[in-house]
Amino acid sequence: MNAIPDFTLETYLAKYEFSARYHMTASDAQTHSIAEILDYAGPNAREAFLISGLGYTESWGADDVRHAVASTYDTLKQEDILCFAGAEEGIYALYRVLLDKDSHAITVVPNYQSAETLPVLLCETTGIALAENENWTLDIDKVAAAIRPNTKIIYINFPNNPTGKILERDRFDALIELCRKHGIYLFSDEVYRLIERDLAIRLPQVADVYEKGISLNVMSKAYGLPGLRVGWLACKDRELLDRCVRYKHYLSICNAGPSERLTVIALQNRDKILVRNQALAKDGSAKLLSFLAEFPELFDSYTPDGGVVMYPRYKGADGVETFTQRLVEEAGVVLLPASVYSSTLTKVPTDRFRIGYGRNNIDEGLSAFRAWLKRNEV
Template identity: 50%
Template sequence: MTVPARGLELAAMLSRLHHRTLHHLSASECETMSVADLLGLADAEDQARWEGLLLSYTDPLGAPWLRASVAAGYDGIGPENVVSFAGAQEGLYAVLHALLQPGDHAVVVVPGYQSVETLALGLADVSGVALDAADGWSLDIDAVAAAVRPNTRMLCVSFPNNPTGALLPPEQFSALVTLCRRHGLWLLSDEVYRLTEHDPARRLPAAADAYERGVSVGVLSKAYGLPGLRVGWVACRDTALIGRVARFRQYLSVCGAGPSEVLANVALKAGEAITRRNRGIAAANLSALSGFFARHPALFDWQLPEAGVVGYVRYAGADGVEHFVARMAEAAGILLLPASVFRSEVAALPADRFRIGFGRTCFPAGLAALEAAIR
């Protein structure tokens, strides 16, 4: 298989600028923690697992106790309905390959994680439906319905959304499930920002709970702030699909990393405390960010995100967003991600945006540097 060039812009830009970046103001994850701090949250069982851990090959689907901890985060999912992966990226890759083949069609809501669109395009025909920037990043359910064809096999969505921070109203999520059920579509739901809702009452049901053909992709990278663990998963009530996904998994890595699995189990069990801490950090940063935008109304325009730790801001300066982002990186070592990184081949998206990330404790220093630089 040839490696698709599209969808890798973000990775390319991050590796190019990484060593020159003083302020990563576009980070997509919550504040992280040290191994020592995480282990401090371990119960006796996981403490013993950690101390006695053998560095042998592990269960290719993920340790049964890890899959049980993942399953505990859903209402109708057992460990047998979960496959663990090295991050969400691998899970998305395996699901798309398990479900799509030439002659199929997929509907992809954009913007979202770029590789979903790119991988789907490499496997099948794809129609894109863009969130409406002019209407608070809302989703037109009728446009999704109109994109469905007789050979449509799946709908791909991601809420809470990266980069916009948008969240679907619950009745719209139900409408998507009804639409998928009517047409027998799989619903691939990239839910890596679940648990970051600014108002937890606005949390949507997981697709795997809401729909028998719902496929939830989760990870510890974002809400938990633990991307270095590389632990993600796919959950689905359909055991035949889980079997197919598990077979694709064999071509990625033979099994997960044992130390990461134990640490992931600790994090999942302490999830309430970790995600509450992270929502608190994000809320304080978001309030500082709102103040910043209120001070610069002529330059920036944005929609307050409902969830997540990123926002997709309109830049109104005459030099254009790509130039602005390049100038901030070169002159002040500030990393923002411009619209070109998030562009889509299947739907038109605004070209005047950049992503800002407000999940980390270093955010206030970065924001102060940005304010100094634009002055």
């Protein structure tokens, strides 16, 4: 594999995420403290947590973790789950296992960068742009036209980072049929699933509905627990997971024991965590949309389908890169400019920014943003 380029989003956030006063572009919902998670499990949980060991754990993930994860799927068993250090490690392992120089991969654009950069480094890759003017939908005919005899994998991500798009159900079904016809793995990055504006548009998890479907998920986003660094690949192709765990032996080897204990508790109490985060997202997206509507000459917005970020257009003459730079430096409000979502595969919008609405700092952040706009008459 050639030298890996910078992960633009991570290098951008490394500069501002922990120094800027208002992190207004987070893609993870409001977090919990360890104490709050333990409280969900009842009075004996603290003691049990404190005496749990700090040894290595199983590379696949501890049995109770895999069991708890499997219970979040309709049809999967513990054996269909392979845990990783975050979703990110799962993306890396899967692409390394499935792709070589003779393969071809397809990915949606815009995307979380590793979903594109890794296949591009490994093999020929086609990017299919979500249709900006058609509510960010995916044109399945374009995907069909991109398929080659050596296409191994198609990567999708709905709710999408950064647009918040959820693919319409009939298109999702058509995509699965297409993959089935050609024997292609469908790699579905579902890390923002479970936060949708309307339950009726929630998609099934692909590993439940397609035998070559690989679902990627993690504790980071809808659950708001990225510090656990517990993610997983879920798939009925056990031979594929077995190849991936051999890759994991060269990466993290296993998850952190304390994180596994907290993951089990969080998943057993997921309804409480999700109800809180879904309410925060609902309230936050309404506040964000009304804020953006206060400045119609500056912003074009739309209602995102799910997740906790949206990707509005900035219409100011200075351009979104200068605008976001000044905003973080002068008001301490960090957003992600369009350049963070640049693609080597296809044209992407250059006038948008990612802003989040799943955290409890939304009022403060929007106030600082508003005050800066008014002060500067941008």
